[in-house]
Amino acid sequence: MSNVIIVGGSVVGLGAALALADHGHQVRIIERSADQPPSTVEEAASWRRPTAPQFLQSHAFASLGCNLLRDRARDVYDGLRAAGAGEVNLADYSPPTLGDITRRPEDDDLRMVLSRRSTFEHVLRERTLARPGVSVTTGETVRGLVASGNRVTGVRLTNGTAIDADIVVDATGRRTAAQTWLAEAGLPGRDVTSESCKIVYYTRYYRQLSERPPGPLNRGFGAGGLWDHYTAVLFLGDNRTFSISLGVLPEDTAMKGLREEEAFTRAVRATPLLAGWVAPGNSEPISPVYAMGSLDNSLRLPVDGRPLVQGFYPIGDSLCTTNPSYGRGVSLGLTQAFMLADLLAEHPVVDEVQAREFTARSTQMVRPWYEEAVANDRGRAALWEATVQGRQPQRPPAGVVTFGTAVAAASQDEEVWRRVANVMMMLKPPSALYADDEIRARVGKVLSGGPPPQLPGASRADLLAAVSGDLVAQ
Ligand SMILES: Cc1cc2nc3c(=O)[nH]c(=O)nc-3n(C[C@H](O)[C@H](O)[C@H](O)COP(=O)(O)OP(=O)(O)OC[C@H]3O[C@@H](n4cnc5c(N)ncnc54)[C@H](O)[C@@H]3O)c2cc1C
Known part of the structure; x- marks a missing residue:
């Protein structure tokens, strides 16, 4: 069995520690944050994590990761439910326009756990650190690698201490310094590819006061939509909490006011699908508005043709990031963790x-999702830019399935809906949606009858008025 150092004790570092410990390895997590970790769900919600700012943002946990926990870390899955997390199956939330769908056995896998990121990580942390063979050192920052030839044999801390290991796992997230560490150790660097997601998020948390959901749950895990200039999505959390995230173009300066609580509330009220959730008496806000931008789709893989570094494995965001809108990061990271074990x-x-x-395995795992995110973001950002600038948007060429056309057709065709759901939940690869002849034909047939009805959203003028406060009535 190996001595493994995991650099980074956030969601993916914890997942890797759990997977490796369950295979009998000795694992030491080194985490730079010195904060006292939370001991309750409520403490977790107010935990501040400057080195992982996305901790404060809405999270939906795709079925791939939820099923993985259910099948390989049942105590975590059960622990989440015991901590107040909900559970839904997306097949129970197919679009009403489809009527009664015919349930198939494989639909059972379209399961999602409903939890705040803070609760998810809190439970994962508790269960992981309870395993024999796992230790954690907090308040220490790794600043370099120790290597012999092409092989990494340990890490060096900021205070100069070297720690030996058979294997070092880089779970330091999207701001990983591994490129510098590799260069300083004289090892081949990684090929870094990245492209802006062209989106900034504004998120606020609420506690539901009404007995029943005060609005439609058209996404199963919550509600919301993607329109031609913004997105607004509600995420159901644990313990009767929910969060709402609004996404706009980073250069859409008129939307910067969404940072302000009043402007944020007015924008939610201007979005018919979500308005009921924030109506007086239905919920109360339990946080300020958290903004997060500077988001990239990124991939950091070994350079083709150069010798591979041995004993040093990047997982999670340090390997690949994709636009958070698709909710893939945690599932991808956990899958890599179990793949490594x-x-x-x-x-x-x-x-x-x-x-x-x-x-080979990690490239095969992440590259299709990276490419899908880049293609979707280019299409969505072009549409938003055209709307914001008052131009006519370019429509995708006929016969090409895009995220937008597939989602539109899913409201009218059960097969397309099922495929969209399976790809969104990462149970099938993106090619099953975008490069499948049957799906292409079905999407084409639906759209040949004209665009299906859109979900109700705010027009550009309405959203501008809501954010600026220049409203006749709200
Ligand atoms: C706005 C937003 C919304 C998101 N929504 C979703 C979603 O709905 N669903 C989903 O699945 N994913 C979502 N994600 C992605 C998800 O949050 C990430 O994929 C996930 O946090 C990656 O976890 P990680 O452990 O790899 O990295 P991180 O969570 O970034 O953690 C890295 C850890 O490494 C530590 N560290 C860094 N450097 C060092 C060092 N040198 N020494 C020691 N420790 C170090 C940091 O302190 C930190 O704790 C979202 C992301 C964003 C930005």
């Missing part, structure tokens, strides 16, 4: 073969 069981020796297998 399985790989070490098959190839316990740290060598070229292990490094090659890790690279």
Whole structure:
């Protein structure tokens, strides 16, 4: 069994520690944040994590990750439910326009756990640290690697201390310094590809006061939509909480006012699908508005043709980030964590073969989602830019399935709906939606009858008026 150091003790570092400990490895997590971790769900919600600011943002946990926890870390899954997390199956929330759908056995996998990110990580942390073989050091920052030849043999802390390990896992997130560490250790760097998601998020948390959901739950895990200049989505959380996130173009300066609580509330009220949720008596806000931008789709893979670094494995956001709108990050990271544990069981020796297998499996896992996110973001950002600038948007060429056309057709065709749901939940790869002849034909048929009815959203003029406060009546 190996001695493993995991750098970064956030959601993916914890997931990796759990997966590796369950395979008998000795794991030490090194986490730079010195904060006292929360001991209750409520403390977790007010935990401040400057080194992982997305902790404060809305999270939906795709079925891929939820099923993985149910199947391989049942105590975490059950722990989430015991901590107040809900559970839904998306097949119970198919669009009303489809009528009664015919349930299939595989629909059972379209399960999602409904939880705030803070509760999710709190439970994962408790269950992980309860495992024999896992230790955590907080308040220490890794600043470099120790290497011998092409092999990483440990890490160096800011205070100069070197710690040996058979394997080092980089779970330091989207701001990983691994490129610098590799260069300083004389090891080949990674090929970094990135492109802006062109979106900034504004998020606020609420506690539901009404007995029944005060609005439609058209997404199962919540409600909301994507329109031609903004997106607004409500995420059901644990313990009768929910959050609402609004997404706009970063350069849409008129929307900067969404930082203000009153402007945020007016914008939610201007969005018919969500207005009821924030009506007086139905809920109360339990947080300020949290903004987050500077988001990239990014991929950091070994450079083709260069020797592979052995014993140093990036997972989670340090390997790949995708636009948060698609809710993929946690599922992708947890899948890599379990993949690494399985790989070490098959190839316990740290060598070229292990490094090659890790690279092949992780590349196959993340590249399709990265490419899908880039393509979707380009299409969505072009549409938003046209609307904001008052131009006619370019429509996708006929015969091409895009996220927008697939989602539109899903309201009219059960097969398309099921495929969209399975790809959104990461149970099928993006190619099953965008490069499938049957789906292409079905989407084409639906759209040949004209665009299906849109979900009700705020017009550009209405949203501008709501954010500026220049309203006749709200
Ligand atoms: C706005 C937003 C919304 C999102 N919504 C969703 C969603 O709905 N669903 C979903 O699945 N995903 C979502 N994501 C993505 C998800 O949050 C990330 O994929 C996830 O946090 C990645 O976890 P991680 O452990 O890899 O990195 P992080 O959570 O970023 O953690 C990295 C950790 O490493 C530590 N660290 C960094 N450097 C060092 C060092 N040198 N030494 C020691 N420790 C170090 C940091 O302190 C931190 O704790 C969202 C992201 C954003 C930005």
